[in-house]
Amino acid sequence: MTAAQAASQPLPLSVSFNYDNLFKIQRVRNPFVLSPVSYSSLASYLECPWCMLVQKRKKRTKEPTQMMQARQTTLFGKGCPDPRMVGTLLHTIVNVLHDEKGPLAQDLRIRLLDNTDALARFIQQDLLQALQQAGKMNLAIFFNELSYDKRTLATTISAPILRYQQELAKTNTTVFTASERFQCKLISTKNTFAEHPDRGGYVCLIGEFDQIRLRHEQGQDPRKQQGIPAIIEFKKGLGGKKKAATSLPGLFAELTEEEEETNEVIQPTHAHAMQLMTYWLAFQTRWNKNAQYKEARGLLQEIPMSLCQPVELILYNLNDGCQYQLEPSDYREALMALIECIFYLNWAMKSGYAWQSPEHECRRAQLTELPAHAIQVQVGSMPITGQECYLLAKTAFDRFKETIRWKQITR
Numbered sequence: 001m002t003a004a005q006a007a008s009q010p011l012p013l014s015v016s017f018n019y020d021n022l023f024k025i026q027r028v029r030n031p032f033v034l035s036p037v038s039y040s041s042l043a044s045y046l047e048c049p050w051c052m053l054v055q056k057r058k059k060r061t062k063e064p065t066q067m068m069q070a071r072q073t074t075l076f077g078k079g080c081p082d083p084r085m086v087g088t089l090l091h092t093i094v095n096v097l098h099d100e101k102g103p104l105a106q107d108l109r110i111r112l113l114d115n116t117d118a119l120a121r122f123i124q125q126d127l128l129q130a131l132q133q134a135g136k137m138n139l140a141i142f143f144n145e146l147s148y149d150k151r152t153l154a155t156t157i158s159a160p161i162l163r164y165q166q167e168l169a170k171t172n173t174t175v176f177t178a179s180e181r182f183q184c185k186l187i188s189t190k191n192t193f194a195e196h197p198d199r200g201g202y203v204c205l206i207g208e209f210d211q212i213r214l215r216h217e218q219g220q221d222p223r224k225q226q227g228i229p230a231i232i233e234f235k236k237g238l239g240g241k242k243k244a245a246t247s248l249p250g251l252f253a254e255l256t257e258e259e260e261e262t263n264e265v266i267q268p269t270h271a272h273a274m275q276l277m278t279y280w281l282a283f284q285t286r287w288n289k290n291a292q293y294k295e296a297r298g299l300l301q302e303i304p305m306s307l308c309q310p311v312e313l314i315l316y317n318l319n320d321g322c323q324y325q326l327e328p329s330d331y332r333e334a335l336m337a338l339i340e341c342i343f344y345l346n347w348a349m350k351s352g353y354a355w356q357s358p359e360h361e362c363r364r365a366q367l368t369e370l371p372a373h374a375i376q377v378q379v380g381s382m383p384i385t386g387q388e389c390y391l392l393a394k395t396a397f398d399r400f401k402e403t404i405r406w407k408q409i410t411r
Helices: 039-047 049-054 083-098 106-114 116-125 127-133 137-146 150-171 270-284 290-295 331-351 386-402
Strands: 173-187 202-215 228-235 241-243 261-265 312-317 323-326 376-379 382-385 406-410
Touching: 039 049, 039 270, 039 331, 039 386, 049 331, 083 106, 083 127, 083 137, 083 150, 083 173, 083 202, 083 228, 106 116, 106 150, 116 127, 116 150, 127 137, 137 150, 150 173, 173 270, 173 331, 202 270, 202 312, 202 331, 228 270, 270 312, 270 323, 270 331, 270 386, 331 376, 331 386, 376 386, 382 386
Parallel strands: 228 312
Antiparallel strands: 173 202, 202 228, 241 261, 312 323, 323 406, 376 382
């Protein structure tokens, strides 16, 4: 069975994991009695608590009800397409190629993933209609605008998607799921991390897997050799060269027609590593445990899991197809530091601690500043100051950063 044929196969639920009592997962009816927190919220709060708490959540723009054919032209500069929209469009196309409930029939998806010429024709002739059928009208309008410039369409959309298709075939990869939301609940116990008392409470994490794969070594038969599960996070801006700062001030800073590039190549960051490791935690809690519950007659209270489970964590750069694998120097230390960081961040954020980080370029002026001891964070039975709680999170994150190692696996 080829990677393309396996694209629609269901994810097996028979894998058993053991976290070695790092933390407990308890059986609950509704794990979100408390408000859940996303990875992006934690990362933003870690960067600057004040900005995270005062910023207003942007409302998602509604999709147009019908396709608009009006062609828009840029007023300034060279008219390069919006990189955020390009990244979103590429990610959406990848999802369409794997979505069982999407606008494409299974036989068509298999053919597109198998045949480069067929995929190229699909992008040129039928992708616009597929985006409309999927309800992605804003992306359809954006793609329609790109289509007027064949060269831009080829370099920004066609080339990355064809490269993605060829990478799947070459690496003999099975794609289990794409764009799947997850829910993860971590319990704070004395087994959460080293020398950590049983403080009670938990953190509800939510997010979305970009893609989960089962990768096989080149030349191996997927039917005879067990593959390696991998969490794939798609990015658009990695691998390119940083743009040099311009000398134009204020409002005109983004209107330069010529943008020079430095020799410094953009690499994965600590935030990327935090994101992938958070997804690792969520991935390990996804498995169906009905058999264990039945055997224990519904009395099972916790599920032990292993720290040694091989799960690859990969950033996939849609810009050039390059992949970066996260390989911490010490998995246990990385996970324990990250979990400690997550708990302290969550406690500080829920308490309302809003210190303004001096390293962060905040655009709003802070009108008032509470004394450091004014906000108390209840950590189990012991209250500590909000500042101390946040600093403990920063210290744990510094420990996590020391373990980060990236390996470039494709180019």
